[in-house]
Amino acid sequence: MEKRIYYHDTDAGGVVYYGRYLNYLEEARTEFLEDRDLSVAEFHKKGNLYAVRQCAITYRSPARYGETLICTAELKKMTAAQLIFHQRIIEKATTRVVVEAEVTLVCLTLDFKPTVLPDDLRAKLSTAIS
Numbered sequence: 001m002e003k004r005i006y007y008h009d010t011d012a013g014g015v016v017y018y019g020r021y022l023n024y025l026e027e028a029r030t031e032f033l034e035d036r037d038l039s040v041a042e043f044h045k046k047g048n049l050y051a052v053r054q055c056a057i058t059y060r061s062p063a064r065y066g067e068t069l070i071c072t073a074e075l076k077k078m079t080a081a082q083l084i085f086h087q088r089i090i091e092k093a094t095t096r097v098v099v100e101a102e103v104t105l106v107c108l109t110l111d112f113k114p115t116v117l118p119d120d121l122r123a124k125l126s127t128a129i130s
Contacts, residue, residue: 001072002071003027003070003071004068005067005068005069009065010065015063016062021059021089021098021099022057024071024089024099025071025087025099028087029073029087031073032075036125037124038125043121044110046118049108049109049110049112050083050107051106054102054103054104055101055103056102057099058099058100058101060097060098060100061096061098063091063098069098070089070090070092071087072089072090076102076129078126081117082107084103085102085103085104086100087100087103088100
């Protein structure tokens with residue numbers, strides 16, 4: 001997924017505010033799922049939510065106003081109730097690594113109780129594990 005950096009993404013020095021990267025990571029995971037015909041809205045209708053359980057993020061280099069970033073999401077592992085993603089944010093023109101992250105999502109019921117991943121989700125993602 002490509003993301004252009006606008007002024008509202010940056011601090012007074014024109015550098016992307018560190019918390020914004022979490023939004024970019026979220027958007028990349030959503031694109032990853034939608035590219036596989038999986039919809040967050042459909043999950044909710046079927047009685048499941050997916051919440052970030054853990055996020056380990058390493059900031060490698062600052063992104064700046066006007067740059068274009070490439071945000072990736074790769075499914076690294078799937079457990080009974082979790083999806084574990086390796087994610088990167090790269091500056092497009094130079095391929096400079098900006099951020100690396102490992103993000104774990106947990107499957108929850110609508111009353112926020114952990115539950116197993118649905119079979120249809122598991123089937124669609126089983127071939128996507130890198």
